[in-house]
Amino acid sequence: ITPKEKRVVNKFVYDSVLFTIEGITGHARNEILELKKRGKEIYITDPNYNSLYEEEFKNMYVPFDWRKDAYITIVNQPPVRWNNTAHLRNRIGYLAFDGKLNKEWVKIINESNMIEIWTPSEYCKKMFIKSGVQKPVIVIPHGVDNKVFQPKQIDQFDTFTFLAIG
Numbered sequence: 107i108t109p110k111e112k113r114v115v116n117k118f119v120y121d122s123v124l125f126t127i128e129g130i131t132g133h134a135r136n137e138i139l140e141l142k143k144r145g146k147e148i149y150i151t152d153p154n155y156n157s158l159y160e161e162e163f164k165n166m167y168v169p170f171d172w173r174k175d176a177y178i179t180i181v182n183q184p185p186v187r188w189n190n191t192a193h194l195r196n197r198i199g200y201l202a203f204d205g206k207l208n209k210e211w212v213k214i215i216n217e218s219n220m221i222e223i224w225t226p227s228e229y230c231k232k233m234f235i236k237s238g239v240q241k242p243v244i245v246i247p248h249g250v251d252n253k254v255f256q257p258k259q260i261d262q263f264d265t266f267t268f269l270a271i272g
Contacts, residue, residue: 115176117147121191122182122200124163125156130202133248134182135159138166151191180224185214192219200224200246207237216240 118141122134138148139160150166170177172194181188182200191197199220207215215223215234222242225231231243 115178115196116145117149117170117175117177119149119151119177119179119191119194120166120182121151121179123154124150124152125154125159130182135163137180137182138163142166181220185211185218188214188218188220196221198222198224199241201234202226202230203233204230206233207239209238212238 120134120138120141122131124131124135124138138150139162142148142162147170148166149169150163155163155167177194177196179191179194179197180200181191181197183190185199185201188197188199197218197220199215199218199222201223202225216239218241220241222244223234223239224244224246225234226246226248228245231245234243
């Protein structure tokens with residue numbers, strides 16, 4: 107989106123593996139459902155829809171007009187898979203990686219047509235920059251669903267015993 111085109115964008119392409127039991131795919135599904143709740147139109151690229159997951163994902167395979175419509179592409183994949191959506195516009199790479207990035211990933215990131223890179227923590231941002239990433243790196247923290255996560259008040263003890271086996 108060029109500065110002249112700045113406007114509210116209501117269409118998103120979401121490129122990620124979505125239908126596995128891994129935490130990263132759960133994160134991606136939750137992010138998509140939240141965008142949908144906010145009235146955004148979503149097109150997903152994962153061809154492996156599984157009926158074990160939310161029914162509404164079935165309706166997210168209808169593409170829009172790539173040439174005319176304003177949209178943002180979120181690529182929630184390792185950089186080695188970023189070429190799958192290189193033909194799309196307004197691409198944002200989402201990457202969570204704890205540690206220094208390898209040189210191949212840094213090269214892919216810097217040579218990609220990504221507008222910016224999103225990551226969930228200041229630590230990741232620092233490591234990306236230290237690794238040589240030259241794209242803008244923006245921290246977008248993981249959200250906490252307070253309907254699911256409700257910490258309970260625990261009793262306070264003066265001492266406790268910790269047992270470790272191994």
